[in-house]
Amino acid sequence: MKIVVIGGVAAGTSAAARAKRLNPDAEIIIFERDSDISYSGCGLPYYISNIVEERDDIIIYTPERFEAKKGAKVKAQHSVEDILVDSKEVIVKDLLKNKEKKLKYDKLLIATGASSIIPPLPGVELDNIFSLRNVHDADKIVDFIEVNNPKKAVVIGGGYIGLELTESLLEQNIDVRVVEKAEQILTNFDSDMADIVLEHLKEKGVEVITGDGITEFKGEENVEQVLTESGKELDCDFVVMSIGVKPNVELAQKAGVGLGETGAIKVNSRMETSVSDIYAAGDCVESTHLLTGNPVWIPLGSTANKQGRVAGSTMMGVEGEFKGVLGTAISKVCDLAVARTGLTFAEAEAEGYEVVSSVIKSGNHSGYYPNYNKFTVKLIVEKDSGIILGAQVIGDAKFAGVDKRIDILVTAIHNQMKASELIDLDLAYAPPFSIPKDGVMVAGIVADKQRNK
Amino acid sequence: MKIVVIGGVAAGTSAAARAKRLNPDAEIIIFERDSDISYSGCGLPYYISNIVEERDDIIIYTPERFEAKKGAKVKAQHSVEDILVDSKEVIVKDLLKNKEKKLKYDKLLIATGASSIIPPLPGVELDNIFSLRNVHDADKIVDFIEVNNPKKAVVIGGGYIGLELTESLLEQNIDVRVVEKAEQILTNFDSDMADIVLEHLKEKGVEVITGDGITEFKGEENVEQVLTESGKELDCDFVVMSIGVKPNVELAQKAGVGLGETGAIKVNSRMETSVSDIYAAGDCVESTHLLTGNPVWIPLGSTANKQGRVAGSTMMGVEGEFKGVLGTAISKVCDLAVARTGLTFAEAEAEGYEVVSSVIKSGNHSGYYPNYNKFTVKLIVEKDSGIILGAQVIGDAKFAGVDKRIDILVTAIHNQMKASELIDLDLAYAPPFSIPKDGVMVAGIVADKQRNK
CATH class of the missing domain: 3.50.50.60 (FAD/NAD(P)-binding domain)
Known part of the structure; x- marks a missing residue:
C-alpha cells in the first residue's frame, strides 16, 4: 500500500x-x-510578539x-x-x-x-507589505521588526488573525492602525459583541477604522502610506495584510x-x-x-x-467519520478572550430561523475570591423549539474562563440542548472556579423567557 | 399567600x-x-486562610x-x-x-x-477542637489562630473540606497532619487519582495518615494530643474535625x-x-x-x-423541576484543582456496570505558550454501550483548566454521549487556551479502545 x-x-x-x-x-x-x-x-502571532522566543518551538x-x-x-x-x-x-x-x-x-x-488573499491593488508590490500564513511569513515580519525597529504599522483586516497580529505588534511597542472594510471588526460575531472588542482595542491605543477599504499603497521602494476609500492617508513603516484566506x-x-x-x-x-x-x-x-x-x-x-x-x-480501510463543524473559534485579543460557536443572531436570521437572544454579564467565580472578573455571554436560541443555535463569550483572557463557557455551550449545542435545560447541568462549583448558578445557565433562563414574549 | x-x-x-x-x-x-x-x-476555608480578608465578603x-x-x-x-x-x-x-x-x-x-458530624469520642469536649460548617465556626478558628498563633494542627477527615482546610492552615504557616479513617483520602475519587493529591500534599509538607481512625483526644483544658487506632499519639495545638455532615x-x-x-x-x-x-x-x-x-x-x-x-x-404554582445530580464536585487543594462527575470506576462497578477506563495526561494549551501545564483525566465508560459514566480531572488550579474539562464532561454525560463521540465536539482551539485535540477527546479515544480488548 x-x-x-x-x-x-x-x-x-x-x-x-x-x-x-x-x-x-x-x-x-x-x-x-x-x-x-x-x-x-x-502560534505564529506569538512568535511575532516574542512570547514564543524560539522559532523551533x-x-x-x-x-x-x-x-x-x-x-x-x-x-x-x-x-x-x-x-x-x-x-x-x-x-x-x-x-x-x-x-x-x-x-x-x-x-x-x-x-x-x-x-492569504492579496488583492491586486496599486503598490501592493512595494516592500514591507507582509502577510501571515506560514513560518517564513512570520520570519520576514520578525526580521523586519528586529532590523528596522519600526514605529507604525497598518493592519488590514479586523478578523482573528488581524487582531491577534495587532496584539503581537503592540507587544513590540509598535503603534497599530486596523483598517476593516466591513462595518465592524470580527464579522463572525454579532456587532454588539464585536463592540466589546472594539472598545478594548481603543483602550489599548489602537485606532480602528471600519467600513473603509484600501485603494492603494504608496511609497518609493518601501510602503509609506496606505490610502483608503474614504480618502484617508495612513502613514506607516509597514503593512500586514490579513483580509482573509x-x-x-x-x-x-x-x-x-x-x-x-x-x-x-x-x-x-x-x-x-x-x-x-x-x-x-x-x-x-x-x-x-x-x-x-x-x-x-x-x-x-x-x-x-x-x-x-x-x-x-x-x-487504510478503517472506519472514520468527520461529521462537521459548529463554527467554533476562540481568539486572544490583547487582554480579552473572544469566542463563538454555532450561529450568530445575524447568521441565524439569514438562515431563516426565528430567533431570540440573551446577553448576560456574569462573574467568573465567587466575588470574594482573588481575580474576580466578569464575562459577557450571548446566547442565540430558536424561538419555537428553544434549542440553542449559537453562543458568543467575551471576557478577560487570563481569568474569566471564556474558553470553559464556550466549550460547555459547544457541547450543549452539539447535543441539541434547549436554553432552558442549561440550568439542569450539574456543573462544577467551588469559589475559585465558578459561581453556583453559572452565567451560561442564567443566559439560558433569560433567553428562554424571551421566547414567550 | x-x-x-x-x-x-x-x-x-x-x-x-x-x-x-x-x-x-x-x-x-x-x-x-x-x-x-x-x-x-x-467560601469559609478562604476566610480562614485570609485570602478573603473581610468576614462580610x-x-x-x-x-x-x-x-x-x-x-x-x-x-x-x-x-x-x-x-x-x-x-x-x-x-x-x-x-x-x-x-x-x-x-x-x-x-x-x-x-x-x-x-457537622462530631463523634462522641473521649475528650471531644476539650477546647480547641473545631469543626467548620457556618460563619461562626470559621470565626472561632480565625480568632483562635489570631490569638494563639498555633504551630500544629490535626485535621480529621481527608475529604474536600478537610483538604481545603489543610490548605487554609498551611497558608497561615501551621503544620498540618491529616488523619483519614478510609484507606485513601478523597474517597469519592478512584484511588489512582486520589494518589495524585496525596503526593501533592506530601510535597507541601503535610503528613497524611490513612486507614487510621481517632480513638481519643487528650489534654487538660485544651486538646494536646490526638490518639489513633493504630496507636499514634499526635501532638497538636488544635484540631479541626471534618469527618462529614x-x-x-x-x-x-x-x-x-x-x-x-x-x-x-x-x-x-x-x-x-x-x-x-x-x-x-x-x-x-x-x-x-x-x-x-x-x-x-x-x-x-x-x-x-x-x-x-x-x-x-x-x-407559587409555577412550573419547575429539579431533575437530579451527577455528583459533580470540584475543589482546590493547594496548587491543584481536583474535580469529578458521574461515577468513579469503583462506584460504577458497585452499581453493577461493566466498565472500562482511560487515564490520560494532556497539555492545557500549546506547549510553546506560557504557563503550559498538564492535567490528568480519567474517564469511566460502560463497556457495552460506550456511554461515558464518569470522569475525574486533576491538574494545576491556576493554569490547567481542570474546571473546563470537567464541565465539558458533565455536559457530555448529561447528554449520554459515548466516549467515541468526544472527538466530534467542535471545541474551541487557540494556542493560549487549548490544543487541537484536547485531552478529553484523547481520553475518549483511549477508553473506547479498551472496550474492544
Whole structure:
C-alpha cells in the first residue's frame, strides 16, 4: 500500500501518522512545498510578539523528527505539480534541484491548505507589505521588526488573525492602525459583541477604522502610506495584510476533483473526494455545518487535525467519520478572550430561523475570591423549539474562563440542548472556579423567557 | 399567600427570592436559627486562610439587605421548634428573647441544611477542637489562630473540606497532619487519582495518615494530643474535625415528613415532600442520581441553590423541576484543582456496570505558550454501550483548566454521549487556551479502545 500525502502541516501530518500507525507496512510519503512541516499556524502571532522566543518551538516536527517518530517519509521543498488520475500517479518537483519525477500512489491525500488573499491593488508590490500564513511569513515580519525597529504599522483586516497580529505588534511597542472594510471588526460575531472588542482595542491605543477599504499603497521602494476609500492617508513603516484566506484547490481542480459551493474541495464524511482513491482534508476542504447541514468553509487547525486523522483511518480501510463543524473559534485579543460557536443572531436570521437572544454579564467565580472578573455571554436560541443555535463569550483572557463557557455551550449545542435545560447541568462549583448558578445557565433562563414574549 | 421558609442559607434564600419575584404580593418569611443568612459555606476555608480578608465578603446578604433587596422578611436567631401539619402552623422561638409563638403558613419550605458530624469520642469536649460548617465556626478558628498563633494542627477527615482546610492552615504557616479513617483520602475519587493529591500534599509538607481512625483526644483544658487506632499519639495545638455532615431532619421527622433511604428528606422533582404544602430543598434533602436513578445525598451549594429556585417556583404554582445530580464536585487543594462527575470506576462497578477506563495526561494549551501545564483525566465508560459514566480531572488550579474539562464532561454525560463521540465536539482551539485535540477527546479515544480488548 502506497500513500501519497500532498501537504505536510496539520491535516497531512495527522493523516500520515494515523495511517502509519494503523498499517506500519504501508509506504507513506508526504510532499511539502515549504521547508517547514507540522508547525502551528495558530502560534505564529506569538512568535511575532516574542512570547514564543524560539522559532523551533512552534515547529512540532522537523521533517527528520517526523520521519523518525512517525515512520512516514517527508519530502520538504517538493511540490506536486500534477495528479494523473487515470494512472494514479503524481508528478513531483524537487524545488531545490528543479527536477520532476513521477510517482505511483494507491491512495492520495490532498492537504494543500489555504493561502492569504492579496488583492491586486496599486503598490501592493512595494516592500514591507507582509502577510501571515506560514513560518517564513512570520520570519520576514520578525526580521523586519528586529532590523528596522519600526514605529507604525497598518493592519488590514479586523478578523482573528488581524487582531491577534495587532496584539503581537503592540507587544513590540509598535503603534497599530486596523483598517476593516466591513462595518465592524470580527464579522463572525454579532456587532454588539464585536463592540466589546472594539472598545478594548481603543483602550489599548489602537485606532480602528471600519467600513473603509484600501485603494492603494504608496511609497518609493518601501510602503509609506496606505490610502483608503474614504480618502484617508495612513502613514506607516509597514503593512500586514490579513483580509482573509482562500483554499488551495488549483491542483485538485486540474485533476478533476470536484469543488463544493464554497469553492473548497467537496468531501464526504470519510474525507473522500469525487475521484476514487483521492482524499482531501484540512484547510482546502469544505465541511458540513452541524446545525444547518449546509456546506461551510471554516479553515481551522483543530478541524484540520481531526479531518487528517479521519482520512488516515479511511485511507487504510478503517472506519472514520468527520461529521462537521459548529463554527467554533476562540481568539486572544490583547487582554480579552473572544469566542463563538454555532450561529450568530445575524447568521441565524439569514438562515431563516426565528430567533431570540440573551446577553448576560456574569462573574467568573465567587466575588470574594482573588481575580474576580466578569464575562459577557450571548446566547442565540430558536424561538419555537428553544434549542440553542449559537453562543458568543467575551471576557478577560487570563481569568474569566471564556474558553470553559464556550466549550460547555459547544457541547450543549452539539447535543441539541434547549436554553432552558442549561440550568439542569450539574456543573462544577467551588469559589475559585465558578459561581453556583453559572452565567451560561442564567443566559439560558433569560433567553428562554424571551421566547414567550 | 403566606410562605414560611425554615433556614436562610443557600436553598432558603434562593426559594424566597424566587417566590417573591413570581408573586410580589406573597408574604414570605425566613426563619434562621443562626445570626447570619445567605453566606457562602464553600467560601469559609478562604476566610480562614485570609485570602478573603473581610468576614462580610462571604456574606452575600445580611438579613436587612436581603429584606430590602428581595422583599422577603428575615428573622434571624429564630428557631422553628415544631411544624403543626394539621393546622398548617409553625412554632417559632425567638432565641434572643426566648419566646415562642405560632404562625400560620400556606406553604412551608424546610431548608434546614446539614450539620457537622462530631463523634462522641473521649475528650471531644476539650477546647480547641473545631469543626467548620457556618460563619461562626470559621470565626472561632480565625480568632483562635489570631490569638494563639498555633504551630500544629490535626485535621480529621481527608475529604474536600478537610483538604481545603489543610490548605487554609498551611497558608497561615501551621503544620498540618491529616488523619483519614478510609484507606485513601478523597474517597469519592478512584484511588489512582486520589494518589495524585496525596503526593501533592506530601510535597507541601503535610503528613497524611490513612486507614487510621481517632480513638481519643487528650489534654487538660485544651486538646494536646490526638490518639489513633493504630496507636499514634499526635501532638497538636488544635484540631479541626471534618469527618462529614448529616442532614438536619429532626424537625421534618417530628412533623411526619418522610425521609428517603439515604436518611435525608425525600422530595419529588418539584421539591414536594410526603406532606402536602410542605416543600424541602438544599442540604437536608436527597436527590436522584441522573445516571443510576438511585437516591443520593450529595449536599452542595450549587445544588441547594438550584433546588431552592425550583421550590420557589413550585410553591407559587409555577412550573419547575429539579431533575437530579451527577455528583459533580470540584475543589482546590493547594496548587491543584481536583474535580469529578458521574461515577468513579469503583462506584460504577458497585452499581453493577461493566466498565472500562482511560487515564490520560494532556497539555492545557500549546506547549510553546506560557504557563503550559498538564492535567490528568480519567474517564469511566460502560463497556457495552460506550456511554461515558464518569470522569475525574486533576491538574494545576491556576493554569490547567481542570474546571473546563470537567464541565465539558458533565455536559457530555448529561447528554449520554459515548466516549467515541468526544472527538466530534467542535471545541474551541487557540494556542493560549487549548490544543487541537484536547485531552478529553484523547481520553475518549483511549477508553473506547479498551472496550474492544
